[in-house]
Amino acid sequence: MSNKQVLPLGLYETLKTRRTLSQELPPETEWVESEILGEDAEHISSLARYVAQQVAAKLEQTEANERIALVNMLLTQLEDESGPDEVFELENSKNTGSLVQLTELKPRHQRKPSNRPSTPLSSVALLTNNPKEPQLGEEIKKELESADRVDLLCSFLKLTGVNVLAPQLDILKRRGIPFRVITTTYMGATDRKAVDKLVQEYGAEVKISYEKNSTRLHAKAWLFHRNTGFSTGYVGSSNLSHAALTDGLEWNVRISNTVTPGILGQFNAAFESYWESHQFESYTGSDKDREKLDRSLEQATIGTGASARPNLQINFSYVDVHPYPHQAIMLDELQAERQKGHHRNLAVAATGTGKTIFSALDYKRLCEESGKKLRLLFIAHQAEILNQSQSAFAMVMRDANFGEQYFGGVVPEHNEQVFATVQTLASASTERFTPDHFDVVIVDEFHHASAPTYQKILSYFQPQELLGLTATPERTDGKNVAAEYFDGRVATQLRLWDALEADLLVPFHYYGINDATDLSGLTFERGSYRDSELSQYYLANKRRVALILQQIEEKIANPRSMRAIGFCVDREHARYMAEELCKADISATYLLGDDSAERRREVIDQLKDPEHELTTVFTVNLFNEGVDIPEVDTLLMLRPTQSPTLFQQQLGRGLRRSPDKAVLVVLDFVGNQAKGFRFDLKMRSLTRAGILTPSEVENPHLPPGCSIQLDEKTQEQVLRSIKEALHPKVEVLADNLKIFAEEQKKKNFEVVVTELLEPYLDRYGLELAHIYGRKTKNGKGLTFTFLLDQAGQIPRISGLYEKGSVTEHLSNRIKSLANVNDEERIDVYQRLLTTDIWEKDLSMREKRFAWMLLFSFWPKGKIRSGEEKFTLDQGLSELRQHPYFIQELIQIWSYRLGTDRHAPQSLSTISPDIPLSTHAYYSREEIFAAIGLHENEKKSVPAGAVQGVYESRTTDTIALLVNLSKSEKHFTPETMYKDYAVTESEFAWDSQNSTAPDSRLGKIYQHHGELGQMPLLFVRYTKEDGIGTAPYLFVGPVNYRSHSGSKPMHIKWELERPLPADLFALARSTA
Structure with a gap:
C-alpha cells in the first residue's frame, strides 16, 4: 500500500514539476494543463510565487541561526555587477538568528518614533471591529499619522465620523499632507457639515458625484500613500461614520503594497480615474457649491428632484455639459464620417439614451470648428419634444436664451437657431427660408422621414450638415430610412453594451432555453424560416407551450403581475399563445400592426397600468419599433431570429428604465435549428467588441447587473454555431x-x-x-x-x-x-x-x-x-x-x-518626414520603418524586434508600444493596472524594469523636450485579434507630466490628441 498522500479532485494553480508529477492521483483522473508562455504577464509572478513557497518551506525546516546564511546565499545568486542589493545584516555576531528590522528613517531631532498601526505595514488583515482585533477607527488614526498622501473613497460622509478622526486630521493638515476625498449624494446620506469641515478645517480636496440615477459608487476605501513604498489601504463596508469606525458590524480588508501590490495599484488607478472624471465635481465650500449640495441631498432624500422643486431655475452659465462615454464614442464616429466626406448622416440610439444632448454636443463642436454660431434648424413632430430639445441645447451652449420656436403660432424673428414642428414647416411658405439658409439641420425621430410632410422639407433644405436621429432606422412598413436617405449607412449607433455600461438601460437576465423542438427539416432561406411552416409547426406542439409556461413560473417572481411582450411568428401564433396563457390563469392578449389605433392605445394602456390584470401582449413585429412601454419587464422570444438588428430592437422594448423595475428577464426558447442558422449574429451584439468567441459564451464578460444563462443543450448548439461561424470551412x-x-x-x-x-x-x-x-x-x-x-x-x-x-x-x-x-x-x-x-x-x-x-x-x-x-x-x-x-x-x-x-490626422505638420497619422492602426513592422529604424546599420530590419520601446536616433523619436491586456487568459491585478488611461488626455505608463530616473532613458523621458526627443504612444488592447497579431493604434506624441518609482518608472504622459472614445473605454481603469 502506498504511503503517498492522494491529491483531492478540484482546481489548482500549481506549476508542473517533477515533484508534482510524482504525487499519487486518484484512480481514473488526469491533470488539465494550461501553458504560460514566456511573454505572458503571469509568467514572472507564477515563478516568483513558486520560488517564495519553496524558500518558505525550506526556512521552516532550518534552524533560526542558519536561516540568514541560507537567504544570503540565495541572494548572492541574484547579484549584479554592483553586488547584492539585499543581504541581511546580523545585529551582532552573538545574536544567533535575530533579524534587525529597520522601521523608520526619522530626523535626529525627532525624539520619539512615529505612531504605527497595530497591523504591520507588510501584512494584510480582515478587520471586523471584534474586541479581540484592532478597531478600524484606531487603525485609521495611526495610518494618518505616517502617511505622505491620503485618498478616501466613500459613498457618504457623516459628521460623527469626521469628529472621530478630528485630532489626526488636524495633524494631517499641519503636516501639509494632501488629502483627497471622493463622495456622492447617494440617498441623501451625506452630512453637508461633514463635507464643509473636511474642506475648511482640514484642507481636504473634495469631489462629489451629484448623479441621482446612474452613479453606482458604493465603495468605502482608504489609501495611505508612503514615499517609502510601504503604502497601505482599507477596502470594505465602512463609511465615514462613528458607528462604522468603532463598533458597527463592518468588514474591512487591510491591503499592503508589499504583499498585494497589484490590488493597491488597481485601487490607485481607479481612484485617479474617478478623480479626473467629469462625473465628480470639485467642492470648495463656496455659496454656490453649498446650495448645489443642499439641493442635491434634498432631492436624493425625496427621491425625485422634479417633485421637490417644480419651479427650480437653472443658471446655464454654471453648467458645463460633458459627453458620457457612449456619447463620446458616437461623436468620434460621426466626426470620422464627415472626414470621409459624408455630410448627410444618421445616428441611431435607443429612446432615453441622450440623443438630443448628443446632437447638441455635435452642434457645439461644429460651431467651435467654424469659429461662429452656425444657423440651426431642429425639426420634430411634437411641441413637447421641441421644448425639451431647446432646453438641452441651451444647457450645452450655456445660453438660456438659445434658439427660437416655430410652432403653436409662435414665429421666429431672427431665424438663426430655430426649433420647428414638421407640421408648421410643411404648411408654411418655403420662401421664408432659402434652401441653404441653415448650416445645420437636425431631424428627430427620422424614421418618420418617408411621410409626405417630411419629404417636402428634406427635399427643399440644402444644409452643410444634415443629421437624422432615430431609435431605429427600420419602420413597421418594411422601409429603412438608412437605405432611402443615407446610402445604407448608419454613421453611428449606440451599442447595447455601451448603453448598459453607462447605466442608461436596465440590466438584463437572458435565459437561452432548449424547447425540445427540431426545426432542421423546415425551409431555411437567406437567413430565415418560412413563416407559414414555422407557425404550423409551433401550433401543433403542445409540449412547447407547457415548457414555456413552466419556465415562466420558474424564472419570473410573480407571473401574474409581470409586464411581458411575446414575439411570435404570425397572427395565428400570437393568438394561440395568448389563449394558452389565459388558460393558465395568466391574463394575455395579442396585438398586431393592422389593429385599429384605438385598440392599440387600449391594450398598451392596460399593460402600463400596474393595477390592470393584463400581463402579456403577444405580437409579431408591432413592438420592434416605435412603441415605448418602459413598464415591460419580461420578454418572451418565441420565434428564432439570427438578425442582430431585430434582436436588439426586441431587447430594446424591455430595457427602458421604470420605477421599481430592477431587471429585464428575457426568455429565449431555442430549438434544434436548420443547418446554416447562426446564433453568433444576434448574440455577439451582447459583447463589448461585437465579437463572440466560445470563451465569451462559457465565461461571459457583461455590463454590471447583466447575466446570460444557457442550458446545456442550448450552449452546445450556440458553441457549435460560433465555432462554425468563426472558422468556416x-x-x-x-x-x-x-x-x-x-x-x-x-x-x-x-x-x-x-x-x-x-x-x-x-x-x-x-x-x-x-x-x-x-x-x-x-x-x-x-x-x-x-x-x-x-x-x-x-x-x-x-x-x-x-x-x-x-x-x-x-x-x-x-x-x-x-x-x-x-x-x-x-x-x-x-x-x-x-x-x-x-x-x-x-x-x-x-x-x-x-x-x-x-x-x-x-x-x-x-x-x-x-x-x-x-x-x-x-x-x-x-x-x-x-x-x-x-x-x-x-x-x-x-x-x-x-x-x-476613427478620424486619423497626419503627423506631417509636426514632423513632415514621419509618415504616421494619429488614430490610425499600424503593425510593428510599419512602426519600425516609419520612425526610420531601418536606416540604422546595426538593426536594419524589423524581424526579431519585439521590445516595447523603440528608440530612433534617425528621427529623434521614441516609440512606446503598449498592450493594455497583459494576460488574455486571466484577470491579473499585478499587471492589469500598469498601463492605463487616467483621462482622455492623460496616460499612465510603466517603463522597462531596468529604467531608473537617473538612467539615460529615464532622463530622456523626463526632459525629452529639452533634448529634442519626441515620445510616440502606440496602444493595442490585446496581442491577438481575429486575424492574427493585433495592430497598434497610434495615439500620438506625448509629453512628460510626472513620475513615481524607479525600475520601473511609473510615468504619467499628457497626450497631444485625446484618446479616441472607444479606446478610452477600454484603456481606463474603471467602468
Missing part, C-alpha cells in the same frame, strides 16, 4: 462565393472580381477575420484571391499552390496589411503598387512609406531565403508582379476605410 467560403457570383450574373450584374470582396462579406454576414484569420488545408494563409481561384472566378495563378514560392509567402503576409485605415497611407501604398515610380522619385516621407509596405511582406528584408537584403526598388518590382494580390489589398483597404470609425 474554406470549401464553404468558396462555394458561397461561387453561388454569390452566379446570383449576380442572374441579376444581369457584371461580376467584377476586383470589386467583389465587400458585397460578398455583406451578403454572408462575414468580416475580414472570417477569411484572413483562417488557413487553407496546406496551412498557408487564406486569401480572397485563393477563394476566387477555388470558385473558378479567375484564371489559375502561377505558384499559388507551390510551397516556398513568393506567391505563397504573399498569401501568408497579406493579412498584415488589413489594418490600414487612413486615406494618405492607402493612397501612397496604391501608387507604389500600381505605378512605375522608383526610389529616385520619392521624398523621404514616401520612402519610409515604401519600407513600411515592404517590411509588412518581408520583415527580414529578404524576398527569398539566403538572398541579400533587397533594395527598395527590388522590393517594389517584386510586388508589382502580383496584380491579383494588389487588387485584393485595394479591396481590403476600401472595406476598412468604409467600416472604420
Whole structure:
C-alpha cells in the first residue's frame, strides 16, 4: 500500500514539476494543463510565487541561526555587477538568528518614533471591529499619522465620523499632507457639515458625484500613500461614520503594497480615474457649491428632484455639459464620417439614451470648428419634444436664451437657431427660408422621414450638415430610412453594451432555453424560416407551450403581475399563445400592426397600468419599433431570429428604465435549428467588441447587473454555431462565393472580381477575420484571391499552390496589411503598387512609406531565403508582379476605410518626414520603418524586434508600444493596472524594469523636450485579434507630466490628441 498522500479532485494553480508529477492521483483522473508562455504577464509572478513557497518551506525546516546564511546565499545568486542589493545584516555576531528590522528613517531631532498601526505595514488583515482585533477607527488614526498622501473613497460622509478622526486630521493638515476625498449624494446620506469641515478645517480636496440615477459608487476605501513604498489601504463596508469606525458590524480588508501590490495599484488607478472624471465635481465650500449640495441631498432624500422643486431655475452659465462615454464614442464616429466626406448622416440610439444632448454636443463642436454660431434648424413632430430639445441645447451652449420656436403660432424673428414642428414647416411658405439658409439641420425621430410632410422639407433644405436621429432606422412598413436617405449607412449607433455600461438601460437576465423542438427539416432561406411552416409547426406542439409556461413560473417572481411582450411568428401564433396563457390563469392578449389605433392605445394602456390584470401582449413585429412601454419587464422570444438588428430592437422594448423595475428577464426558447442558422449574429451584439468567441459564451464578460444563462443543450448548439461561424470551412467560403457570383450574373450584374470582396462579406454576414484569420488545408494563409481561384472566378495563378514560392509567402503576409485605415497611407501604398515610380522619385516621407509596405511582406528584408537584403526598388518590382494580390489589398483597404470609425490626422505638420497619422492602426513592422529604424546599420530590419520601446536616433523619436491586456487568459491585478488611461488626455505608463530616473532613458523621458526627443504612444488592447497579431493604434506624441518609482518608472504622459472614445473605454481603469 502506498504511503503517498492522494491529491483531492478540484482546481489548482500549481506549476508542473517533477515533484508534482510524482504525487499519487486518484484512480481514473488526469491533470488539465494550461501553458504560460514566456511573454505572458503571469509568467514572472507564477515563478516568483513558486520560488517564495519553496524558500518558505525550506526556512521552516532550518534552524533560526542558519536561516540568514541560507537567504544570503540565495541572494548572492541574484547579484549584479554592483553586488547584492539585499543581504541581511546580523545585529551582532552573538545574536544567533535575530533579524534587525529597520522601521523608520526619522530626523535626529525627532525624539520619539512615529505612531504605527497595530497591523504591520507588510501584512494584510480582515478587520471586523471584534474586541479581540484592532478597531478600524484606531487603525485609521495611526495610518494618518505616517502617511505622505491620503485618498478616501466613500459613498457618504457623516459628521460623527469626521469628529472621530478630528485630532489626526488636524495633524494631517499641519503636516501639509494632501488629502483627497471622493463622495456622492447617494440617498441623501451625506452630512453637508461633514463635507464643509473636511474642506475648511482640514484642507481636504473634495469631489462629489451629484448623479441621482446612474452613479453606482458604493465603495468605502482608504489609501495611505508612503514615499517609502510601504503604502497601505482599507477596502470594505465602512463609511465615514462613528458607528462604522468603532463598533458597527463592518468588514474591512487591510491591503499592503508589499504583499498585494497589484490590488493597491488597481485601487490607485481607479481612484485617479474617478478623480479626473467629469462625473465628480470639485467642492470648495463656496455659496454656490453649498446650495448645489443642499439641493442635491434634498432631492436624493425625496427621491425625485422634479417633485421637490417644480419651479427650480437653472443658471446655464454654471453648467458645463460633458459627453458620457457612449456619447463620446458616437461623436468620434460621426466626426470620422464627415472626414470621409459624408455630410448627410444618421445616428441611431435607443429612446432615453441622450440623443438630443448628443446632437447638441455635435452642434457645439461644429460651431467651435467654424469659429461662429452656425444657423440651426431642429425639426420634430411634437411641441413637447421641441421644448425639451431647446432646453438641452441651451444647457450645452450655456445660453438660456438659445434658439427660437416655430410652432403653436409662435414665429421666429431672427431665424438663426430655430426649433420647428414638421407640421408648421410643411404648411408654411418655403420662401421664408432659402434652401441653404441653415448650416445645420437636425431631424428627430427620422424614421418618420418617408411621410409626405417630411419629404417636402428634406427635399427643399440644402444644409452643410444634415443629421437624422432615430431609435431605429427600420419602420413597421418594411422601409429603412438608412437605405432611402443615407446610402445604407448608419454613421453611428449606440451599442447595447455601451448603453448598459453607462447605466442608461436596465440590466438584463437572458435565459437561452432548449424547447425540445427540431426545426432542421423546415425551409431555411437567406437567413430565415418560412413563416407559414414555422407557425404550423409551433401550433401543433403542445409540449412547447407547457415548457414555456413552466419556465415562466420558474424564472419570473410573480407571473401574474409581470409586464411581458411575446414575439411570435404570425397572427395565428400570437393568438394561440395568448389563449394558452389565459388558460393558465395568466391574463394575455395579442396585438398586431393592422389593429385599429384605438385598440392599440387600449391594450398598451392596460399593460402600463400596474393595477390592470393584463400581463402579456403577444405580437409579431408591432413592438420592434416605435412603441415605448418602459413598464415591460419580461420578454418572451418565441420565434428564432439570427438578425442582430431585430434582436436588439426586441431587447430594446424591455430595457427602458421604470420605477421599481430592477431587471429585464428575457426568455429565449431555442430549438434544434436548420443547418446554416447562426446564433453568433444576434448574440455577439451582447459583447463589448461585437465579437463572440466560445470563451465569451462559457465565461461571459457583461455590463454590471447583466447575466446570460444557457442550458446545456442550448450552449452546445450556440458553441457549435460560433465555432462554425468563426472558422468556416474554406470549401464553404468558396462555394458561397461561387453561388454569390452566379446570383449576380442572374441579376444581369457584371461580376467584377476586383470589386467583389465587400458585397460578398455583406451578403454572408462575414468580416475580414472570417477569411484572413483562417488557413487553407496546406496551412498557408487564406486569401480572397485563393477563394476566387477555388470558385473558378479567375484564371489559375502561377505558384499559388507551390510551397516556398513568393506567391505563397504573399498569401501568408497579406493579412498584415488589413489594418490600414487612413486615406494618405492607402493612397501612397496604391501608387507604389500600381505605378512605375522608383526610389529616385520619392521624398523621404514616401520612402519610409515604401519600407513600411515592404517590411509588412518581408520583415527580414529578404524576398527569398539566403538572398541579400533587397533594395527598395527590388522590393517594389517584386510586388508589382502580383496584380491579383494588389487588387485584393485595394479591396481590403476600401472595406476598412468604409467600416472604420476613427478620424486619423497626419503627423506631417509636426514632423513632415514621419509618415504616421494619429488614430490610425499600424503593425510593428510599419512602426519600425516609419520612425526610420531601418536606416540604422546595426538593426536594419524589423524581424526579431519585439521590445516595447523603440528608440530612433534617425528621427529623434521614441516609440512606446503598449498592450493594455497583459494576460488574455486571466484577470491579473499585478499587471492589469500598469498601463492605463487616467483621462482622455492623460496616460499612465510603466517603463522597462531596468529604467531608473537617473538612467539615460529615464532622463530622456523626463526632459525629452529639452533634448529634442519626441515620445510616440502606440496602444493595442490585446496581442491577438481575429486575424492574427493585433495592430497598434497610434495615439500620438506625448509629453512628460510626472513620475513615481524607479525600475520601473511609473510615468504619467499628457497626450497631444485625446484618446479616441472607444479606446478610452477600454484603456481606463474603471467602468
